[in-house]
Amino acid sequence: MQTIMPDIADTAEALQTGTLNWVGMGNIELPLLFASKGLNDITVTAKADAFVNLQNEQAKGIHMSRLFLALDTLSCEQTLTPQTLKQVLDSFVSSHQGLSNAAKVVLTFELPLRRSSLLSQKQGWKSYPVTVTGTVQGGQFQLEVALDVTYSSTCPCSAALARQLIQQAFSEQFSKQSLSFDQVHQWLGSTEGIVATPHSQRSIANIKVKLASDSQEFDILALINSVEHELKTPVQAAVKREDEQEFARLNGQNLMFCEDAARKLKALFEASHYLDYYIKINHYESLHAHDAVAYAVKGLSHGYQV
Structure with missing residues (x-):
């Protein structure tokens, strides 16, 4: 005779009544096959x-195991696309009839990409x-x-x-000398000539964009x-x-305060197809010892806020 096991979520009374915005699980380990335009899965x-x-x-x-099993199906049997993600969410809601009418999934991972160097075309x-x-x-x-994009920023004030x-x-x-081209050229290439260099720092742009609900594919590569x-x-x-030298040139020709970087990206996303950014x-x-920080959003009344 099969023993019927109790389902406390269905049968037990709540200690205190009330609705809750979100209930579920965090940090579930989940290998996924990720599909995005321009990339192999x-x-x-x-x-x-x-x-x-x-x-x-x-x-x-709620029935947390039902959430876990829907994600496991995504992991083992499907490829992550906008459509399969929506299927998972619909499964969350349909498996909680009478309990829930909304669902949410957050997937965080590192996306490895092959990137070419600036001039030598070596890849890493x-x-x-x-x-x-x-x-x-x-x-x-x-x-x-x-998405997080890491870059180098050289301070315009320090450069000046x-x-x-x-x-x-x-x-x-040389104020009291007459100089030839060769003398000036040689001096500019010496440590005596370049007595100071501007400071630069590793910088990170944290980007969020909202896609259309009918999106058929991700396009992470184009965004990056x-x-x-x-x-x-x-x-x-x-x-x-030669790549390091080109990197130094690019830093020198693209001096940026954090405000400059934020305005560059704001102009980029204002001209994009994304619903919000x-x-x-x-x-x-x-x-x-502190950081320089700048924010920008599209400014929709129900959109991203800072």
């Missing part, structure tokens, strides 16, 4: 947060932190992609001060490429001497 190791709301005030709790791996968030609420599917010191050094050494192209100085993977710029100062 790639296996990533994700951490998943899975939730439904609890709208039944009398219910003791770079990993980009990516978060995909899907929500079904009020019968509406919402899809968000978040360094140029002034070079001018001063030139005046002190557009941000890196706009900033001009993304950190590199494989680097030969959020930008946080972090310049991890090499001069100061």
Whole structure:
């Protein structure tokens, strides 16, 4: 005779009644096959947060195992696309009839990409932190992609001060001399000539964009490429001497305060097809012990806020 096991979530009374916004699980280990335009499908190791709301005030709790099993099906039998993510969310809601009418999944992973160097065309791996968030609420599917892009930022103020010191050094050494082209050329290539260099720092742009609910595919590569192209100085993977020199040139020709970087990306996303965007710029100062930070959003009344 089969023993019927109790289901406390269905049968026990709640200790205290009330609705809850989200209930579920966090940090579920989840290997996924991720599909994105322009890339071969790639296996990533994700951490998943899975939730439904609890709208039944009398219910003791939700059926967490049903969330886990829906994610396991995604992991073992499917490829992560906007459509399969929506299927998971619909499964969350349908498996909690009478309890929930909204669902949310947050998937966080590192996306490894082969990236070419600036001039030598050597290739190396770079990993980009990516978060995909899907929500079904009020019968509406919402899809968000978040991305971190690391780059180098050279301080315009520091560059101006360094140029002034070079001018001063030139005046002190040659103010009473007539110079030939060769003498000036040689001096500029010496440590005496370049007496100061501007400071730069590793910087990170935290980007979030909302995709159309009927999106058929992710396009992470285009998003990464557009941000890196706009900033001009993304950190590199494989680097030969000619690549390092080109990187130095790009830094010198693209001096940026955090405000400059934020405005560059704001202009980029204002001209994009994304429904909404959020930008946080972090310049991890090499001069100061603190960071320089700037934010920008599209400014929709029900959109991203800062």
